[in-house]
Amino acid sequence: MRAVIEVDKLKKVFQSIVAVDGISFEVKEGEIFGFLGPNGAGKSTTIKILCTLLRPTSGRALLAGFDVVREPDTVRRSIGIVFQENSLDDRLTAAENLYLHGLLYGLPRRLLKQRMEEVLEMVDLAARQKDLVRNFSGGMRRRLEIARGLLHHPRILFLDEPTIGLDPQTRKAIWEYIHGLRREKNITIFMTTHYMEEAENCDRIAIIDHGRIQALDTPANLKQRLGGDVLIVTPADGADLAPLIAARYGLEPQPVEEGLRLQVADGAAFILQLAADFRGRIKSISLRRPTLDDVFLSLTGRAIREEKVSAADRMHLSPRGHLRRRH
Amino acid sequence: MEAALRAIYTVWYRETLRLLREKTRLIGMIGQPLLYLLVVGQGISAAMGFRGVPAEIPLNYVQFMYPGVLAMSVLFTSVFSGISIIWDREFGFLKEVLVAPVPRWATALGKVLGGSTVAMAQACILLCLAPIARVPLDLLMVLKLLGILLLISLALTSFGVAIASHMQTMEGFQMIMNFLVMPLFFLSGAMFPLHSAPPWMAFLMRLDPLTYGVDALRGVIYAGADPRVTAFLVRYDLVTNLSVLLLVTAALVALGTWSFSRQD
């Protein structure tokens, strides 16, 4: 079967910034495919190219077999999108927002009414459909945007950070809903996120950083590839254990907030050895299975959500980042 | 083609929905012209009379200004509606439309029609206020005036869309207002007659398309008045005025839709 999204050496350069740096991947029909990466990785830029909103600098992208540059109209007919930033008209009601969308996609009036009821029911907003969107909470807006993206039954749905700023409960509801969609309508879902826990919901994820795909596999395989366990060692006050551990076991301890992070094959056995070798110089040791965060760390040497944004990144973020934080 | 009509209708419909939703906006929109008519007009004529007009001609400044105020309110509302497409692009609705399977030019045209509808709603309210300015109107005149105002507003909304297509943010808005829109307004003869202007200004006034709009409005309003009034106030005949207006409108609508569909 042919892939529903085919991307080949796609590249986008803004003035001097290389936002997307020659990425290639394919997404199969009915798959939930995720882009996982930190701020400024190029996730939204990729989505905008696939949705025909931006022209790529070079490379090629086919959606449902159609070229995004040469046949944008055909591509647009097969996609739905939920933007990272709010794109509802907040002076209109929920129902009016949906209605305008239906008009735009040429749904016949009766079918449109029926679909509106369907999607409003699905995102649990039927009771609020006559309310102005400006009075909606962030979660309600997001749900409404997802409903709208689905109104015309697209083959491919793009979700750019669909659950950003939502509480865990709403996030869970939206995910249940997305899984349901895939089951019932076989919709292909392409989403971006920088929440690790969320990426676990995808069939496959591409880890993207600085516009490049660093790894692409199922969440389980990615973690498996890392192998073994992760230990977090908190040294006793003043002890600088990193060089000692590195020398003694040939490991590469990575400094993290709590102390040092080690990656070992058999965590349980290693804890005993470590405790014996460094008696008194260690405050605590904790053991866990690798997460996608660890995968990202081992691929890029950084945690995905570093609190300290570099000055350069911050400049890139504004004013967009500025706007985003408001919702 | 069907997709284009859909887009035009949808974008227009959204604009009118918003207008109906925000009744305070309509009231706010007539505030400024009313202020001009009542305060500026009355004030000026009370303070210094209307010296532009020869003493024997029966006309006061408010009557003179009324068509100018009509043109003014349509000018500001239209340009503003056109430029507001920047907000739509930045904060929502338009993003939706840009990924829909509809042509860009149709989206721009829908915006132009929507903006004109808003401006025309405002014009209708102002026409109801004609008695306050002691300007007598009959139904036929009202229809003619609305026709002229529609041309003006289509031209200027398109002008706004064209400007917006070259602006990334609302930051340049104030500059556009001061260096483009205000001069258009002052040079149109809405506030003072062509006769009293010095030659260099009279020349610029002749270049301002809005001059012909204002003149056409005066031509209709004073058609039945004292011939001395008409001779004094109306510069060109209706055919000239309408030809210029039609040409300018066609050119600006083309420019607006073209600029909008060209942007990245």
Ligand SMILES: Nc1ncnc2c1ncn2[C@@H]1O[C@H](COP(=O)(O)OP(=O)(O)OP(=O)(O)O)[C@@H](O)[C@H]1O
């Ligand atoms: N229109 C633009 N002009 C110039 N640079 C841009 C533009 N859009 C994006 N960029 C730059 O491209 C890079 C990638 O941005 P993009 O929005 O794709 O990141 P992202 O992965 O979506 O990040 P986030 O998680 O913050 O949404 C950033 O460095 C950004 O500054």
Ligand SMILES: [Mg+2]
């Ligand atoms: Mg993004």
